[in-house]
Amino acid sequence: MELSTYLSVLQRRKWFVILSVLLGTAIAAAFTFLSTPQYAASTTVRVLTIGSTDSSARPDITYTERLVNTYSRIITGNNVRRQIMNELGLENMPIISVQSIAGTELIRIVAEAPDPEDARDIANAAADVLVDENREFFSGGAGQTLKDILSEQVDQALIALNEARTNYDAALAASPPVETAISAAREALETRERTYTSLLTQYEAARLEEAVRANAITIVEEANAPNRPAKPRHPVNLALGLAIGLIGGIALALLAENLDTTLYTAEQIENATQMETVGTIPASKDDLSIARLGAGHYPQLESFRRLRTNILASGSGGSQVALLTSAKRGEGKSTVSANLAVTIAQSGREVVVVDCDLRLPTVHKLFDLPNKRGLTNILAGEVSLDESMQYSAFPRVQVITSGPLPPNPTELLGSQRMLDLIEQLKTQFDFIILDTPALLSVADAAVLAPAVDNVILVVAQSQTRRGDVQTVRRQLSSVRVKSIEVVVNRAEPNGSYAYYEAEAR
Template sequence: MELKDYLRVLRRNWIIIVACALIGLLGAGAASLLMKPSYKSETKLFVALQSSGSVSELTQGNAFSQARVQSYVKTVTTPTVLQPVIDSLGLKVTPQALARSVAATSDVNTVLISIAVENESPVQAAAIAQAVSRSLIVAVDELERPSSSDSSPVKLSIVTPASAPGAPSSPNVNINLIVGLLLGLATGTGVAVLRSILDNRVRGAADLRRVTQTAILGGVSFDATATKEPLLTQIAMQSPRAESFRQLRTNLQFAHVSHDSKTVLITSSVPGEGKSTTATNLAIALAQAGQYVALVDADLRRPMIDQYLGLDRNAGLTTALIGQTDVDELLQPWGEDKLYVLTAGQIPPNPSELLGSDKMKQLIIRLETVFDAVIIDAPPLLPVTDAAVLAQQVGGVVLVVGTQKVRTTDVEKSLAALDMVEADLLGVVLNRLPAKGPDAYSYSYYSYESNGQIPALTHAKSRRQPLEENGSEANFENILRGEGRSTSRLRDIGGRGRGAQ
C-alpha cells in the first residue's frame, strides 16, 4: 500500500479512529478518577569525609565518597535501615513491603543521595522519608566505624529535610489522558488498517481499479430518497443525481460511437446493485435529449421496470418472443418524451433459452431499425447465465457496480464471464457512491488524459431532430408514420407480421 492508500483508509475509517481515541481518553480519565491519590516526599543527604588534610588527600577523599555513595543508595532499602523506621513510627508493615514505597538515587559524580517515599498520606510520606534518612545516617555510621571506640570516617548530613507535599504525585491526570489518547489513536488506526485489509468490498473507484482498468462511464451518489423516488422525473433537474445520469448518457454516447449496434445491455454482478434503476434512468435521460429510445426489461426472473414506471407487465417481451403478439403492439409509451417501454411479460420457465434464441436477436434488430437507442435491463451475471447469453447479441455491455454492496471477487467473476463470451464491455457505472469522503465521485476526477476515460460533456447531441409530437396514447405504428418510416419495414425484418416472432 502507498501513502495515498493509507490516507484513504484513514479517511474511510475516521469514525472508528475518533471513537477509539475517545474511548482511550475516557478510559484514562476514569482510571485516573478511580486510582487512589499518592503523595511523594523527598529528602536529600550529603556524604562527606570527617578528616582534613592536604589538597591531594581531600581529592582522594572526595573520590572515595563518590565511590561509597552507590553502596549507601543500595543500603537504603535494606532491613538495617528500614526496620528502625518501622519501629520508631509504629508502622504495621514489613521491611520488604516498606521498601516498595522507598526509592533512593544519586546523581553521577556527586555525593548527594535522594530518598523519595510514596504514601497515601502526605504527612505519613514526609515522616517516613525523614525517618529513613535519619536511619541511614545511623546505619552508615555504624557500618563505616572501624571499631566501637573509633569514629566513622564518613559523615552523612541532611541537606533537604522532608516536607508534606501539597498535591498528589499520582495519578498524573494530564499524562494519563495523553497516554490514553495516543493508545486510542494507535488502536483505532490499527483497526482501520486491519479492516481495510480484510474488507474486499468495492467502496470506490480506487477499489475498482485494483480489479480492472475498464473505463468508468459515471458515478451515481447514494440517495436515501431514491428507494421511494428512483426516477429522474421525480427529482429536480439540477440535482446531483440527475446530473450523474446526464453525465452517464454523454459518456456512453462517446463510448458507443464506433459501434454499429444501437443496443446497450445493462447488467450487474449480483442483485441489489441498482442496474434496473440505472437502465431506466439512462433511458429517460436519452429520451430527454431528443432521442427515440426503447427500454426493454429482459430480466425475466425479477422484472422491476414495470413497477418503476407504473406499466402493465402482463404482456411484454416474453409475449413477443413466443409469437403471441407483435412487438409493435407491446411497446408502451411513457412520459412526455420519446421513450417506449417493452416490459418483461409473464415470467417463463426457460429465460436463458428465450433470451439466447434467434427470435430475441431478430427482435433487437427490429428495434434498432426504428429507435436511436435500445436499452436492455438484463439479470445479474453471477446468479444466472441470462446476461452472459444476451451479451453476445448486443452492441455493448455496461456493468453496474454497487459500491458497499458487491465484492471485488464478484466483479472479477463478472468481468471473466463477459470476457468468456467475448462481450464488448463499454465501461462501468459506480452506483451508491458516498456523497462525501474519499470515495465520493467527482466529475473532474476522471479525465481522458490521465485515466484513458471519456471526458465529461454537459450536453448530449441527438442524432435525430425531434419530429412532430405524438400523444401518449400513440401506438408503435403511429411513431413510425410520424417519422416517415414504413411499418412494413419493421415487420419484414425477420419475417412478415406476427409470424416473424
Template sequence: MEVREYLRILRRNWIIIVALCMVGLLGAGTASVLSKPVYTAETKLFVATQTSGTAQDLNLGNTFIQARVASYVQTATTPTVLQPVIDTLGLNLSAEQLAAKVKASSDLKTVLLSISVDDGSPVQAAAIAQAVANSLIAAVDVLEKPRDGGVSPVRVSVVTPATAPAIPSAPNVKTNLALGLVVGLALGIGVALLRTTLDNRVRSESDIHRLTDAPVLGGIAFDQDATKSPLITQISVQSPRAESFRQLRTNLQFAHVSHTSRTLLFTSSLPGEGKSTTATNLAISMAQAGQSVALIDADLRRPMVSEYLGLEGNAGLTTALVGDADVEDLLQPWGEHGLHVLTSGMIPPNPSELLGSEAMKKLIARLEQMFDAVVIDAPPLLPVTDAAVLAQHVGGVVMVVGCHKARQPEVTKSLGTLELVNADVLGIVLNRVPVKGPDAYAYSYYSYDSVPAASSSRAKKSSQPSRHSVFKASAGSPHEFEQVLHGQRMAEPNHFPVKKP
C-alpha cells in the same frame, strides 16, 4: 497505498477514531479519579570523609566517597536500615513492604544521595523519609567503623530535610489524559486500517480502478428518496441524481462512438444494485435528449421495468420470442418523448434458452433498425447465466456496481464471466455514490484520459476524434457540453441514425 488513500481511510472512519479517542480520555480520567493519591517526600544526604590533609589526600578521599555512595544507595533499602525505621515509627509493615516504598539514588560524579518515599499520607511519607535517612547515617557509621576501634572515615549528614508534600505526585491527571488520548488515537487508526483491510465492499471509484481497467462511465448520486421516486421524471431536473444520468448519457455516447450496434445491455453482479433503475432512467434521459429509444426488460426472472413505468407487463418480450405477437404491436410508448418499452411478458420456465435463441438475436437486430438506441435491462450475472448469454448479441455491456453493497470479489468474478463470453464491456457505472464525504464521486475530474489502452484504441479508430477534446474541455459544465455536442451532431452524421418506429 498513496497518502490520499490513507487520508480517505481516516475520513471514512473518523467516527470510530473519535469514539476511541473519547474512550481513551474517559478511561484515563476515570482511572485518575478512582486512583488513591500518592505523596512523595524526599531528603538529600551529603557524604564526606572525616580526615583532613593535603589536596592530594582530599582528592583521593573524594574518589573514595564517590565509589562508596553507590553502595550506600543499595544499603538504604536493606533490612539493616529499614527495620529500625519500622520499630521507631511503629509501622505495620515488613522490611520488604517498606522497601517497595523507598527509592534511593545518587547523582553521577557527586557525593549526594537522595532518598524518596511514596505513601498515601504526606506526613507519614516525610516521617519515613527522614527516619530512613537517620537510620542510613547510623548504619554507615557502624559499617565503616574500623575493626580496631576509632572513628569512621565516612561522615553522612542531611543537607535537605524531608517535608510533607502539599500536592500528590500521583496520579498525574494531565499526563494520564494525554496518554489516554494517544492510546485511543492509536487504537482508532489501527481499527480503521484493519477494518479497511478486511472490508472488501466497493466504496469508491478507486476500488474499481484496482479491480479492472474498464473505465468508470459515471456515478449515480445517492438519493434516500430513490426507493419512493425511482424515475428521474419524479424528481427535480436540477437534482444531483438527475444530473448524474445526464452525465452518464453523455459519457456513454463516447464510449459507444465506434460501435455499429446501437444496443446497450445493463447488468450487475447481484440483485439490488440498481441496474433496472439505471437502465430505465438512462433510457428516459436519452429520449429526453431527442433520441428514439427502445427499452427492453430482459430480466425474465424478476422484471421491474413495467412496475417502475406503470405499464402492462403480461405481454412483452417473451410474447414476441415465442411468436404469439409481433414486436411492433407489443411496444408501449411512454412519456412525451420517443421512448418505447418492451416489457418482459409472462415469466417463462427457460429464460436462458429464450434470451440466447436466434429469435432474440433477430429481435434485437430489428429494434436497432427501428430506433436510435436500444437499452436492455438484463438479469444479474452471478445468480444466473442469462446476462452472459445475452451479452453475446449486443454491442456493449455496462455493468452497474452498487456502492457499499457490491463486494470486490463479486465484481471481479462478474467481469471474468463477461470476459469468457467475449462481451464488450464499455465500462462501470457506480450506483448510490455519496454526494459528500471521502467516497463522493468527482464528476468534474472524470475524463477519457483514464480510459485503458483497449478503449483508447477503439476511440482512435473512430472518425470523430474531436469529440474527446469537446468532452474534456466541458467536463466542468455539462449544460454547455450538451449545447456543443448538439451543434456537432447537426454538423456530423449521427452514429445512431434516427429511424422512428
C-alpha cells in the same frame, strides 16, 4: 495508502475511534479517581566521590554512577525498608526510590505513602539509614580497616624505636666507648626512626581518609510533608487514556477496514474490478425516479449526463447496444437503466429499454406501463416487435417490458430469436438498453453479453463486496465481451453534488 485514503477510512470507521477514545478515557478516569492518593516527599543527600578523580580533578562518571547505584540498591533493599517500617511503625513496606541529580554529587531519596507525614518520615529515615550505614562501614563496623592495621604497625614501630634508642644510649655510656658498637647502634636507631615516621605518616593519611569517607554522605535538605498528592496525576492519566484510546481506535478502524471486503469508495471499486469507471451516481435521500430526473432533478441529472457522455463517446458511431447488470440484486441497475435511457433521449437520440429480467422484472414499474405482453411474447413468436413496443411518458423513449414470466428464461435470452431481435432493434433505434438480472444469481446476463457492444456493471457503493465484483469480472471475461465498464451507484455525495442539490431546492 495515501493520507486521503487513511482519512476516508477513519471517517467511515469513526465510531471505532470515538468508542475507543471514550472507553480509554473512561478507564483512565476510573483508575485516576478511584485510586488512593499517594504523597511524595524527598530528601536531598550529597555523596562525595572520594578517590574518584584524576590529576585533572575531573569526576569519573562511571565510578560516580556505580556509587549512586550502590547506594540506591542499599536504600531500596528489603532490609533497609523493613528497618524503616519497624522504626516508624508502618503497616506496609515503604515505597522508596533514588534519583541522581545530573551534573552534581546530589541524589534525591523519594518516599511515597498515602499519608503526607509518613512520606516525609520515610524519606528522612532512609537518608539517616544511608548516612549511618556509610559511617559504620568506614568506621570499622564492618571489620578491621587500613587505619587499624597501620595503628598496630605504628605501635610496634614505636616499641622498636624506643628499644633502638635505649641500645644507642647504652653504647654511648659504655666505658671505654667502642666506636663500632656506637656506629651500629646509631645506624639501627636511624632505621627505626625512618620506619616509624613512614608508618606514622601513612596512619595519619588513612585516619584522615577514613574520617572523610565516614562523612562522605551528608544530608543537604530534609524532606517536608507535601501539601498535594503526587499520584494519581489527573491530567496526565486522562491524556494518556485518551491517547491510548485514540491509537487503539485507529488501529481497530484500520483492522476492520482490512477485514471488511465491502467496497466503500470508487477507488476501491476500480481496484477490485480492474475496469474503467464511466460514471458515478450519487446517493439521494429522496426517491430517484425517472419522473423527477426528467423534470431536471440535481445532482443525479448531472451525473447521468456525464455517464451519457462517456458511454456515447465509446461508441463506433452507429447504433449502440448496452447491457446493464450487477453482481447481486438490489444495486439499482434497473433504475440506472431507466434514467440513462431518459438522459440519452434528451440528447435527441431514439432509445429503447428492453426488460431482459425474466425473473423479477421492474422496468414496467419504473415507467408505469402494463406488462401483459412483452419480450417473452416476441421470443415465443406470439406477437411482433411493433405490437409489444410501448411508448413511455418521455419523448424518444420506448420500452419493451418483460411480458409473462417463462419457465426457461436463460434459454430464451440465449436463443437465435433474441439475437435477431437485437439486430432488428439496431435498425430502428440509436441506443438499445438491455436490463438484465444480477450475474451472480443466474446466467441470463452472461449469455447475452457477447451480443452487445458494451456491458455496464452497476456497483452499489458501500453495499457490494470485493469478491462479488471480482467473480463477475471473471465470468464476463470468460465469455469474451467486447467492453466492460463500471457505474458506481449510490455514491456518497461530494461538495459539487451538495452544490447542485442546493441549487435544485
